Amino acid sequence: MKITLLVMTLNEVNGMKAIMPQIDRSWVDQIIIVDGGSTDGTIEWAKEKGYEVYVQKQRGFRHAYTEVWPLIRGDGVITFSPDGNSVPTAIPELVSKMKEGYDMVIASRYLGDAKSHDDDAVTAFGNWLFTRTVNLLHGGRYTDVMVIFRAYRKDLVQELGLDQDEAYELPEKLFGTKISWEPLLSVRAAKQKLKVTEIPADEPARIGGERKLQVLKWGACYYFQFIRELWFWKPAKNKSLRFAMEECKHEQQKF
């Protein structure tokens, strides 16, 4: 299994300079810096260091993902925050768990001894509430449904419909913002009863730069999605559908 590391950046040059040298390029098969239009030298620095850089065209975190997806050569991805919040040493652990055959592995800030040093009272409560809600409503067994730092199969995006605008449009319109897909990925992975696990990983405090999190607006959008998912998206009846789809793809390639 090949793994692509997606490094998400928006004006994150200080974090990049501190964190990227801690990542051994041989840990993964491909690294892409996915930039949201930085103006602080992040893009220039990354290119100078020889990284593959993709600059997103449409604003919003989820568009960064949908736009970069066709460039991914791995069968699995790791999404990573180079602002200091993701500990690079957890990358090899995520890779090896994926190679054991999991659909998704979350680097949880709240599992076992792990701690977040980035949370304030509001985000700590929000993350707890969101995780409890997803577990109660959708039968998850998560300790962290929100974190960016996680690994999953590339094809999950299509299988769980995460690339469909309809999954986000209404809450985004109601609350006037653009959101990401991690919370919905957690929900639908639980609904589909995928093979999911977590590893404990501390969240150190942010290194310089500015926080982009819009606590209230994003919180409202994600909560809306959690409730609507009770009826909005139905999991495939049996998991062999996935394999049937794969077979179809192979057949098409033959012709």
Ligand SMILES: Nc1nc2c(ncn2[C@@H]2O[C@H](COP(=O)(O)OP(=O)(O)OP(=O)(O)O)[C@@H](O)[C@H]2O)c(=O)[nH]1
């Ligand atoms: N490509 C891309 N990256 C983004 C965008 N928004 C934020 N990022 C980056 O994604 C990572 C996570 O964003 P943060 O602002 O730290 O958001 P957060 O981690 O939820 O909030 P914090 O509590 O501050 O850590 C950072 O490295 C950001 O620079 C975006 O729209 N596009």
Ligand SMILES: [Mg+2]
């Ligand atoms: Mg952060």
